[in-house]
Amino acid sequence: MRKAQKAQVSRQTWPTDVRRWGGPKVREASVASSCTLLGDENDEIIETDLIDLTSDQSDDGNHQILLEGEVAVSHLEVQNESIHIGDCIQVADTMLGKYKVNFVLVKAILRNNRGQKVARGTAFARTRCMHGKLPKKLNELCMILHFSGPSLRAQETPAFIDIPPHSIDGKRALIMTNALYPLHNPKQSTFLGFGDQATRMIAIEEHGTLVCRWKLELHLLSTGRESKVCEEVFSRLLPQEISERMYGADETEIRKAWRGETLRGGSWSPHHRRQSAVQSHTGENQRCRGQQYTLFDSFSCAGGVSRGASLAGFRVQYAVDKSPDVWETYQSNFPGCSLHRGSVDDFFRTVGTRQTKVDVLHLSPPCQPFSPAHTHAAAHDDENMFALMSCFSLLRITRPRIVTLEQTFGISHERHGEYLRTLINDFTSLGFSLRWKIVRLATWGSAQDRKRLVLVASAPGERLPPFPDPSHSDDDSQGLKPFNTIAKVLSQVVVGDDHHDLRGVRHHDPPKAPYPADRLSGTITTSPSGLYFPDGTRDLTVREYAALQGFPKHHTFFGTRTSILRQIGNAFPPNTVRHLYKHIESWLIEQDGMTAYRPRDDEVVDVEIERPRHIQEQRRQSRNDFTPRYEQATAVIGADTIDLDVEMIETTIIDLT
Known part of the structure; x- marks a missing residue:
């Protein structure tokens, strides 16, 4: 068995032209449910090399995917398959920090400074490899984004990961969606000819369409050569991160399914007015008085x-x-x-x-x-x-x-x-x-x-x-x-x-x-x-x-x-809570x-205390x-x-x- 390799990472902006292999552009995903499939992956911790590209910018200020001295190539031949930009590739023996990387969405194919051809892109892991933080679902993925810098304000672009040809195990179909699970998840009926249920599950695992609804953001603060995770984020993909309309979902409807109707501006009003928006005398959607x-x-x-x-x-x-x-x-x-x-x-x-x-x-x-x-x-x-x-x-x-x-x-x-x-x-x-x-x-x-x-x-x-x-x-x-x-x-x-x-x-x-x-x-x-x-x-x-x-x-x-x-002593300090809740x-x-409620002139009362x-x-x-x-x-x-x-x-x- 091949030894788990150290993942080389470079920083770059969010992929803007994510494409589904063998089909149209991709889209985003959402939540989870029940049912555990296959075993947990073994967890292993390997340090990650980060390549800072923040100083490598084009004339319009956008960050470049290639480092100085690297040369872009059109494709990569692996196991009689041609790997191109936009493909989702399955990878083996690759770790990114403490997370096992199962797939990479290719953003660049290049020859590096050592003359080696590599595929560079965004890392994805199966949800069952996320240390129990996500529900374990068959062929459900989580995107992993590393952000690093001297401060959180300076962290604008996530890291990319470099994969050599010998760690690529072929291409897979990938859907990005913000829809809730199980929408767009591969159906077992697609693999009815693969024997019993256990065999079908393995077939879906190895050949079925992959779905990503989640992303993990790891924000690291760097001081010299040391980097330490200072903030972690698990979030569903956003509608604007989905490039294919058929895989998008209306977030308003998703919220409605979760909690029913939502009164904008706040659920409590002294006047008990239940309209979703209040038209102010200035023509704006203004909160009610006391809402x-x-x-x-x-x-x-x-x-x-x-x-x-x-x-x-x-x-x-x-x-x-x-x-x-x-x-x-x-x-x-x-x-x-x-x-x-x-x-x-x-x-x-x-x-x-x-x-x-x-x-x-x-x-x-x-x-x-x-x-x-x-x-x-x-x-x-x-x-x-x-x-x-x-x-x-x-x-x-x-x-x-x-x-x-x-x-x-x-x-x-x-x-x-x-x-x-x-x-x-x-x-x-x-x-x-x-x-x-x-x-x-x-x-x-x-x-x-x-x-x-x-x-x-x-x-x-x-x-x-x-x-x-x-x-x-x-x-x-x-x-x-x-x-x-x-x-x-x-x-x-x-x-x-x-x-x-x-x-x-x-x-x-x-x-x-x-x-x-x-x-x-x-x-x-x-x-x-x-x-x-x-x-x-x-x-x-x-x-x-x-x-x-x-x-x-x-x-x-x-x-x-x-x-x-x-x-x-048991209290969460109220003045810090006020800062958070404001x-x-x-x-x-x-x-x-x-907008905040603004009283009319005839509602203003001077109070002297x-x-x-x-x-x-x-x-x-x-x-x-x-x-x-x-x-x-x-x-x-x-x-x-x-x-x-x-x-x-x-x-x-x-x-x-």
Whole structure:
């Protein structure tokens, strides 16, 4: 048997003239279903050589397929077959990173600098070779695209792979489609003369038409000679990536099949108007007054995601959490939300097969089993594992357009790989496109130096949004805001704030060692014993912990101090959620072809709000009290304002005409 070869890769733009061998141009594909065929391929990891062509451009700025010194040739003769540009070839013993390459769509045939003839093109793998991340379907493929560069913004063109003649096993027919499985998949009736079913399956495997509905994007950040995957994307092919009309599918109809009718601009409206688009007085498709996208917050805890999403403009419609400790806290902050007080399993039994449809679903299943700090088995590990596996059922019940998920970055470690792969398969088996990466939350506004795995998914028929750009950085070189620091956050907490009981916290005499607070905090945990006030004189108050976690002042908590600290530590920081969800809201509005609601002149009301004079004086005095003690710890006074404390005032305009 031939030894698996190292795949040589070059970078180039998306193939624009993809052709089906032996027929017309090709088209794109979609989702998956059930039925496992043939065995899994053996996985092997071989380094991939990347050839950077970003500097090789034509006069019109397009990247060239050939490197300097390479010569294009008309065709390649292999096993009495002529290989041309546009052919799909079957290849043997070829790896691209950790994925086995089964097929290549030829984009160039050339003689390289060593005088060797090679076929250069885009790599494809059978879905059963995708490490369990895609449903395993007979003759279903996934395109593999590598992007590499010093930053994600610079990654515009994917890599090509070079195949020598001795690794080519002939040509195959390939269909590209965005239709859902099993449309266009080869029918067994085509091979009725091939004996029993097992023999027919082998015949289809070896000779049947191939179908590609998926692509995997691997985004690598390169620093010197090292490259590391920083973001992964599984997505269904898009209509514009399909060149043959007969293999295209209407994405609107695909979405309708998934969730029924969709109200553009948001499913919730105070006026309960159900038209798909609202014609504004300016002639544009404008959202209704008060119209919002709806959210289901699963594993909601004290409402970190719900708070961030509501600050971003979402209507928090449903939530579920099993912990009695958080129920009063959550319901008091979101009285209009339908909170299921019980486990997700209880919720499934309650709703049965009834759909609870929302625009966006958030998933925050318990992360303790996958945390890097979790080094031995615990009593609730099995229960927490079930919570992760329940995501599939939540998707089916809520039928969302967009899904967000956050988890400890430890789930991406190899020892937990099977759980992450199963989670990804839960999405792709329903036709969801998704992307995930480890996010340094400080770049989204958190005052903590904390990393989380964040996943964003889009339902069948929906476009997959990118991740939002960073809003903060540790320098001003990119024109971003500076990191929110301990100093900035604590300077916003003043005497009189809820849960800011200075007498009730432990004071240290003698004081602990002061520390500079013009920096990020460590991760706020459920029992944050190591963090204290910068001057070393006392522990932090509950409100200060909540502020460092990103909660605004008007978010209230109920329970003992221990219970509240656990509620705070388990939360996904609301100010980072706000950054993510503001981006998602803008994306949905754009995809819906809508514009934000703009009130008419006769609807505008000037509202003037003034705090009572004694409250103003109390807050001013508390800031004065804070400053001299804080200067003992650091020369930097966090006098800057912070987006963290956004007090939202909802004004209801009543038309009495």
